[in-house]
Amino acid sequence: MRADFNYKHLYYFWVVAKEGGISRAANKLDMAVQTISAQVRELERSLGYTLLKPAGRGLVLTDAGVAAMQQADLIFQLGENLPTVVRDAMSTPAVRLAVGISDAVPKLVVHGLLQPILMEPHLRLLCNEGEFDELLGDLALHRLDIVLADRPAPANPNIKLYSHSMGSSPIAWFASAELYESASKDFPHSLAELPVLLPTSHNDVRARIDHWFEQRGIRPRVVGEFEDSALLKTFGAGGMGVFPAVEWVREDLLTRDGVRKLGTCDEVEENFFAIGTERKVQHLLVQRLLAARRASF
Numbered sequence: 001m002r003a004d005f006n007y008k009h010l011y012y013f014w015v016v017a018k019e020g021g022i023s024r025a026a027n028k029l030d031m032a033v034q035t036i037s038a039q040v041r042e043l044e045r046s047l048g049y050t051l052l053k054p055a056g057r058g059l060v061l062t063d064a065g066v067a068a069m070q071q072a073d074l075i076f077q078l079g080e081n082l083p084t085v086v087r088d089a090m091s092t093p094a095v096r097l098a099v100g101i102s103d104a105v106p107k108l109v110v111h112g113l114l115q116p117i118l119m120e121p122h123l124r125l126l127c128n129e130g131e132f133d134e135l136l137g138d139l140a141l142h143r144l145d146i147v148l149a150d151r152p153a154p155a156n157p158n159i160k161l162y163s164h165s166m167g168s169s170p171i172a173w174f175a176s177a178e179l180y181e182s183a184s185k186d187f188p189h190s191l192a193e194l195p196v197l198l199p200t201s202h203n204d205v206r207a208r209i210d211h212w213f214e215q216r217g218i219r220p221r222v223v224g225e226f227e228d229s230a231l232l233k234t235f236g237a238g239g240m241g242v243f244p245a246v247e248w249v250r251e252d253l254l255t256r257d258g259v260r261k262l263g264t265c266d267e268v269e270e271n272f273f274a275i276g277t278e279r280k281v282q283h284l285l286v287q288r289l290l291a292a293r294r295a296s297f
Contacts (some may be wrong), residue, residue, distance in 0.1 A: 007075075009043035012036050013051060014072040017065065021058040043068075094124035097285045100135035100147040101127055104203040106229040108249040109272065110148060113166055116292035117285045131202075136161065139277060146286050147275040151204040162279050166272040166293045169246035171205065171265035174253055176239040180260045183242050187262050188216060195223040195241035202227045205270045209244060212268050233257065246270050 016025040016036065026033045044051050051065035061069055088094070097117065101110055110127075117123065128135070128144065135147045140159045147153075152163035173191070175183040183190050191213075198220070199206045213220055223241050226232035236243030237257035244265055245253060253259050274289060281287050 006042065006046065009039045009046070010068075010072055011076065012039040013043050013065075013068065014076055016040055016052065016059065017061055017069050017072075094122050095120055095285065096124045096126065097146070097283070098126040098128070098144045100138060100144040101129045102132045102135060102147065102149040103129055103228050104132070104150045104199065104205075105148055105272065106233070106246060106249055108252050109169070109246060112248060113148060113272065113274075113289065113293070116288050120285065123285075136275070139275065142277070145276070145283050146289075149273050149275060150270055152273050153275045161275055161277060164274045164276065164281075164290050166274050166289075168269040168271045169248040171209065171244050171268045171270060172247050172250065173242055173244055173262040173265060174236060174259045175242045175262055176237060176259055178239045179242055180262070183262050189218060191220050191242060192218050194221065196220040197224045197226065197232055197236050197241040197243040198222055199229065199232060199244075200225045200227050203229070205244075205268070208268045209265065212265055 012025070012029070015029060016022055019025045019028055022033055022036050022040070026036045029036065040052065047064070047068070049064035050062050051068055052059040053062050053065075054060075099114070114125070118125075128138070130138075132147075132149055132151070135144065135149070136153060136159070138144045139147050139161065148166070153161035173183075173188070175194075179194060183194050198209065201207070224232075224235060226235070229245075232243055233245060233249075233253065235241070236245075237253070237259050242262065247264075250261060254261065274286065274293075276283075276286060281290060
């Protein structure tokens with residue numbers, strides 16, 4: 001960024017864009033129209049692009065203005081939150097951990113992976129669930145301390161991310177009480193005759209499950225596909241179809257959801273990773289999570 005870039009100019013542009021015109025922005029800021037106009041022109045000069053253009057009786061954003069507005073929103077929203085963040089930091093000696101959770105990872109697995117830190121005094125755990133790529137973007141911007149996912153971070157020359165194995169779990173097949181008797185006869189070939197629920201291709205394990213079907217010559221009757229593993233389990237427990245889940249959550253499925261295990265999905269495992277921005281992890285709670293997983297291998 002050029003040395004003459006000025007955040008005050010960006011702020012005035014932000015207000016003009018939000019208000020839809022220089023006059024309305026001047027009224028809001030209690031400043032002269034000429035002053036606001038000059039500040040916005042200075043910002044455009046420093047960036048080298050026109051950010052606003054006339055439209056009727058007001059102004060609208062150019063393509064460059066849209067890009068600038070997106071960044072300005074982030075900057076000033078963070079600024080508005082600053083007093084609250086500082087006050088909270090001083091009022092409570094919290095140990096903060098911001099975790100991104102890929103929506104492909106079973107929620108009960110997440111709870112198990114985070115178990116080693118849950119008794120930490122003054123823990124402030126922030127969990128954000130979302131799509132894998134979006135979470136990696138937040139991690140790169142240091143909005144998250146760690147991301148839990150079902151796959152390692154892809155190679156990217158522009159972002160240095162490091163994937164730490166958190167273990168793996170075999171996949172098994174489960175059915176509700178209504179479907180169990182039919183599904184257990186001639187398993188796994190019964191899966192060609194009964195309704196089957198599967199994770200979408202968004203989930204890393206889906207390709208391995210598809211290969212498992214192909215190896216056995218089974219064409220499953222798929223009636224539902226789910227990105228979110230919790231939804232897959234909920235609909236499966238409700239009797240919509242036979243469904244796969246990791247063995248790590250078997251006891252919870254059997255006791256809480258009243259389903260029954262049909263059998264294993266031989267040689268198919270789901271892998272779990274903690275992804276961070278440091279090769280040598282500095283965050284003490286993340287160190288504890290990784291150490292606990294290594295001890296259980």
